[in-house]
Amino acid sequence: MSADLVVVGAGVVGAACAYFATSAGLRVTVVERGGIAAGTSSAGEGNLLVSDKEPGPELDLALLSLRAWREDLGDHGGLWEYEQKGGLVVASSPEGAAALRSLAAAQRACGVEVAEVADPVDYEPNLAPGLAAGAHYPQDAQVQPMLAAAHLLRLARERGAEIRLRTEVTGFLRDGDQVTGVRTAHADISAGAVLNAAGTWAGEVAALAEVTVPVLPRRGFVLVTQPMPVGTIRHKVYAAEYVGNVASGDAELQTSPVVEGTRSGTILIGATRERVGFDRTVSPEALRRLAGQAAALFPVLRSVRVMRSYLGFRPYCPDHLPVIGPDPRAPGLWHACGHEGAGVGLSAGTGLLLAQALTGAPAALDLAPFAPARFEAAA
Amino acid sequence: MTPEPHDVAVVGAGPAGLGAAAEAAGAGLDVVLIDAGQRPGGQYWRHAEGGRGQHWKAYEGLSRRLGQVRRIPGTQVWLITRDQEGFTLRLTGHDPVTARAVILCPGGYDRQLPIPGWDLPGVMAAGGVQALLKEHGTAPGRRAVVAGTGPFLLPVAVALARAGVAVAAVAEANPVTGWLRDPFGALAAPSKSVEAVRYAAAMTARRVLYRTRTVITEIVGDGRAEAVRLRRADGTQEEIAADLVALGWGFTPSLELPIMLGAETRLDEDGSLVAVVDGSQRSTADGVYIAGEATGVGGAALALAEGRLAALTLAGSGKTARLRRAVRRGRRFAAAMRRACPVPAEWTAWLTESTVVCRCEEVPYGELRRACHDLGADDARAVKMLARPGMGWCQGRMCGFATAAIAARLNGRVATADDLRAFAARVPAFPVALEDLAEN
Ligand SMILES: Cc1cc2nc3c(=O)[nH]c(=O)nc-3n(C[C@H](O)[C@H](O)[C@H](O)COP(=O)(O)OP(=O)(O)OC[C@H]3O[C@@H](n4cnc5c(N)ncnc54)[C@H](O)[C@@H]3O)c2cc1C
Ligand SMILES: Cc1cc2nc3c(=O)[nH]c(=O)nc-3n(C[C@H](O)[C@H](O)[C@H](O)COP(=O)(O)OP(=O)(O)OC[C@H]3O[C@@H](n4cnc5c(N)ncnc54)[C@H](O)[C@@H]3O)c2cc1C
Numbered sequence: 080m081s082a083d084l085v086v087v088g089a090g091v092v093g094a095a096c097a098y099f100a101t102s103a104g105l106r107v108t109v110v111e112r113g114g115i116a117a118g119t120s121s122a123g124e125g126n127l128l129v130s131d132k133e134p135g136p137e138l139d140l141a142l143l144s145l146r147a148w149r150e151d152l153g154d155h156g157g158l159w160e161y162e163q164k165g166g167l168v169v170a171s172s173p174e175g176a177a178a179l180r181s182l183a184a185a186q187r188a189c190g191v192e193v194a195e196v197a198d199p200v201d202y203e204p205n206l207a208p209g210l211a212a213g214a215h216y217p218q219d220a221q222v223q224p225m226l227a228a229a230h231l232l233r234l235a236r237e238r239g240a241e242i243r244l245r246t247e248v249t250g251f252l253r254d255g256d257q258v259t260g261v262r263t264a265h266a267d268i269s270a271g272a273v274l275n276a277a278g279t280w281a282g283e284v285a286a287l288a289e290v291t292v293p294v295l296p297r298r299g300f301v302l303v304t305q306p307m308p309v310g311t312i313r314h315k316v317y318a319a320e321y322v323g324n325v326a327s328g329d330a331e332l333q334t335s336p337v338v339e340g341t342r343s344g345t346i347l348i349g350a351t352r353e354r355v356g357f358d359r360t361v362s363p364e365a366l367r368r369l370a371g372q373a374a375a376l377f378p379v380l381r382s383v384r385v386m387r388s389y390l391g392f393r394p395y396c397p398d399h400l401p402v403i404g405p406d407p408r409a410p411g412l413w414h415a416c417g418h419e420g421a422g423v424g425l426s427a428g429t430g431l432l433l434a435q436a437l438t439g440a441p442a443a444l445d446l447a448p449f450a451p452a453r454f455e456a457a458a
Numbered sequence: 459m460t461p462e463p464h465d466v467a468v469v470g471a472g473p474a475g476l477g478a479a480a481e482a483a484g485a486g487l488d489v490v491l492i493d494a495g496q497r498p499g500g501q502y503w504r505h506a507e508g509g510r511g512q513h514w515k516a517y518e519g520l521s522r523r524l525g526q527v528r529r530i531p532g533t534q535v536w537l538i539t540r541d542q543e544g545f546t547l548r549l550t551g552h553d554p555v556t557a558r559a560v561i562l563c564p565g566g567y568d569r570q571l572p573i574p575g576w577d578l579p580g581v582m583a584a585g586g587v588q589a590l591l592k593e594h595g596t597a598p599g600r601r602a603v604v605a606g607t608g609p610f611l612l613p614v615a616v617a618l619a620r621a622g623v624a625v626a627a628v629a630e631a632n633p634v635t636g637w638l639r640d641p642f643g644a645l646a647a648p649s650k651s652v653e654a655v656r657y658a659a660a661m662t663a664r665r666v667l668y669r670t671r672t673v674i675t676e677i678v679g680d681g682r683a684e685a686v687r688l689r690r691a692d693g694t695q696e697e698i699a700a701d702l703v704a705l706g707w708g709f710t711p712s713l714e715l716p717i718m719l720g721a722e723t724r725l726d727e728d729g730s731l732v733a734v735v736d737g738s739q740r741s742t743a744d745g746v747y748i749a750g751e752a753t754g755v756g757g758a759a760l761a762l763a764e765g766r767l768a769a770l771t772l773a774g775s776g777k778t779a780r781l782r783r784a785v786r787r788g789r790r791f792a793a794a795m796r797r798a799c800p801v802p803a804e805w806t807a808w809l810t811e812s813t814v815v816c817r818c819e820e821v822p823y824g825e826l827r828r829a830c831h832d833l834g835a836d837d838a839r840a841v842k843m844l845a846r847p848g849m850g851w852c853q854g855r856m857c858g859f860a861t862a863a864i865a866a867r868l869n870g871r872v873a874t875a876d877d878l879r880a881f882a883a884r885v886p887a888f889p890v891a892l893e894d895l896a897e898n
Pocket of ligand 2: 469473585
């Protein structure tokens with residue numbers, strides 16, 4: 080058994096990487112210990128956002144990714160319910176409005192399309208009245224992440240990839256320092272390169288190759304309401320404080336939900352952010368805050384019923400940037416992990432960049448800020 | 459000031475919950491009993507206001523022992539969490555309740571199979587028909603066929619006949635190996651003073667045609683049920699006219715509360731997911747006792763005995779030996795019954811591409827098949843994520859068992875506990891208004 084590239088993990092990131100790598104002509108084998116999108120990709124939401132990102136490498140990657148979703152993957156958008164519905168960020172106080180305005184200006188300088196909105200109710204008729212200001216981000220979009228992962232894998236398979244589910248990677252094949260393949264419970268697979276796309280568990284996979292990648296879980300809860308009439312909520316709507324939450328390193332519970340409608344009519348309200356390890360116990364406090372904040376933004380939702388909630392564990396790194404690229408400490412090992420709360424959105428750009436790097440094509444973006452060994456240097 | 463926690467909160471006021479509450483109160487514990495229904499009794503003693511049900515003396519006997527029990531009827535427990543003092547139970551339309559221990563007796567609901575035509579008006583779950591008869595005394599049809607498998611078909615057929623409905627046939631999918639004379643075992647009557655109903659005799663008296671090894675493969679009709687197609691073991695088929703079809707394929711235990719508290723679950727003989735308990739009704743989660751249908755389907759008398767045993771164990775009573783023996787016996791009998799009445803293995807072969815599996819989200823079988831064959835879904839969880847069965851209002855209560863079986867079958871295997879778990883966990887246990895969540 081041999082391949083040009085073994086991808087460890089069949090989440091949305093591994094799927095996008097497999098798709099772009101096979102499209103670039105590589106022979107790819109995807110190895111996943113569970114089923115399709117068994118990890119965080121089936122436990123989050125599908126926002127593809129530029130609006131919540133401050134200028135920097137993540138915003139650059141988000142802009143590249145949104146273009147990839149729109150253009151490289153545009154023909155397939157219907158398969159994963161791609162919809163460029165736009166984001167609407169609202170501020171309730173004058174200070175919030177000022178902060179939002181300066182963020183928007185900085186983002187605009189990086190290529191983000193954003194329009195100031197005097198009265199957000201013009202965009203979202205059901206918003207609470209009296210909000211101070213808003214900003215409209217037409218590039219923000221959404222997909223259904225499980226469908227995205229599953230169809231990207233199917234398209235990769237049509238391009239020659241092999242997908243092995245229920246196959247856990249238990250070690251690496253080595254030739255000196257060089258990584259030459261993976262060990263699995265069933266068989267060894269030799270490969271020119273191995274890509275660690277194990278999401279929140281990427282640190283464990285890296286450890287099998289005796290390198291450190293500091294990916295840790297950041298828990299999030301999401302609420303799902305009963306189906307509502309089309310148009311109840313038109314954009315992805317959230318309060319300006321959300322951006323601060325996303326960037327925060329605080330372990331404490333933080334909430335500032337994004338409220339959005341889905342194709343099936345349900346409204347998604349999510350998500351909280353909290354560092355509590357892999358704790359799956361329900362937090363009434365988290366549910367309470369999500370519900371309260373969503374109802375404050377959209378009073379029409381007060382009497383709407385929540386049918387379910389769920390939780391997932393975002394893969395985050397201490398500097399909140401993903402890890403993308405070759406690992407000089409273990410030649411032959413590559414990483415695409417640690418995308419935290421934006422892995423669905425960033426998966427397309429990540430796949431594109433990795434395929435370019437693996438095949439020696441010119442890079443659309445400098446990978447240096449995402450370098451796997453950057454944490455060692457800092458230490 | 460927050461009030462003192464109760465010694466124990468009993469959730470569910472069916473036979474198990476009533477038995478638990480009565481026994482716990484009798485042992486001097488401070489008990490709160492919470493039930494979704496307005497009147498206590500659960501599935502078994504469901505009754506109209508002022509009406510009476512089967513084995514009513516036993517019910518009255520239990521009710522008399524609830525004097526000291528704080529009762530909260532008409533309320534759903536939508537969340538239970540563990541905290542320092544014990545547990546907090548959050549209720550719909552009511553202040554939260556705290557308790558040092560919980561006895562969960564949530565029962566179960568009808569297990570349904572999406573056979574072609576099951577979504578036509580006039581087709582109902584057997585338990586639903588029974589509930590209508592008990593609460594309103596009327597049946598929504600004139601000529602009925604009762605089909606499926608297991609002893610619970612019998613009381614439904616008899617009740618329909620008593621309500622004046624012509625029961626054209628009872629189709630039991632499995633061979634009947636003697637249990638017909640005594641369908642609920644030696645424990646059948648919750649009170650020894652009451653004779654078990656002789657369903658077989660009652661059916662004979664009313665000339666109900668009872669067919670064994672006969673499966674219902676389809677319900678046909680133009681806009682509503684008009685006839686059923688039956689197939690016997692020898693392959694012969696027949697069509698019988700009916701405007702009411704009561705389908706009973708067993709029960710699916712309610713496990714959202716046990717799972718919320720981290721109690722372990724396992725696969726039972728009848729293919730259901732059930733909560734794991736020891737010989738004294740302790741679950742694997744500390745301070746959490748579980749009794750009744752949620753630990754395995756076994757009828758009202760076993761549920762009652764388990765509820766009592768849970769309470770006595772919690773109270774630290776030394777006098778549980780006899781009850782433990784009775785529960786052990788009851789469980790053995792119930793297990794034998796579950797083995798004798800499996801859902802027919804070939805039922806998934808009756809499905810067509812357009813048979814609706816999930817009625818809430820209107821997902822046809824064809825989409826489940828595509829999720830498996832085209833998208834690589836290899837378990838129920840992935841099928842749910844990719845094709846949306848079980849994502850609607852009932853959160854998989856209706857289609858969860860079927861979807862798990864279909865997902866497994868499409869992957870050439872039988873459903874596992876993991877397949878079923880994809881549909882058993884629910885937070886909140888019931889839909890809750892956003893404003894109530896915000897104020898929880
Ligand atoms: C509540 C919540 C809301 C979110 N909302 C959004 C959003 O709106 N937009 C957005 O872009 N992102 C969102 N995210 C983040 C996003 O879900 C993740 O960043 C993304 O899913 C990560 O994808 P992945 O492929 O890296 O990881 P995963 O999907 O976790 O995939 C990793 C896979 O690797 C497998 N694996 C692990 N170890 C091994 C091994 N040893 N051998 C084989 N396989 C292995 C796992 O089983 C898993 O399937 C959200 C996350 C959460 C929790
Ligand atoms: C058609 C039919 C015929 C039957 N005939 C017989 C028979 O002849 N003999 C026999 O022995 N058995 C019979 N049974 C079975 C019998 O009804 C059950 O075995 C018995 O009721 C189980 O008792 P239980 O206490 O476990 O659950 P249940 O009686 O189902 O009671 C559970 C209670 O918990 C409540 N509940 C659940 N979750 C929550 C929550 N989150 N919050 C608040 N309340 C909650 C429910 O509303 C319900 O009132 C029959 C059942 C059916 C459907």
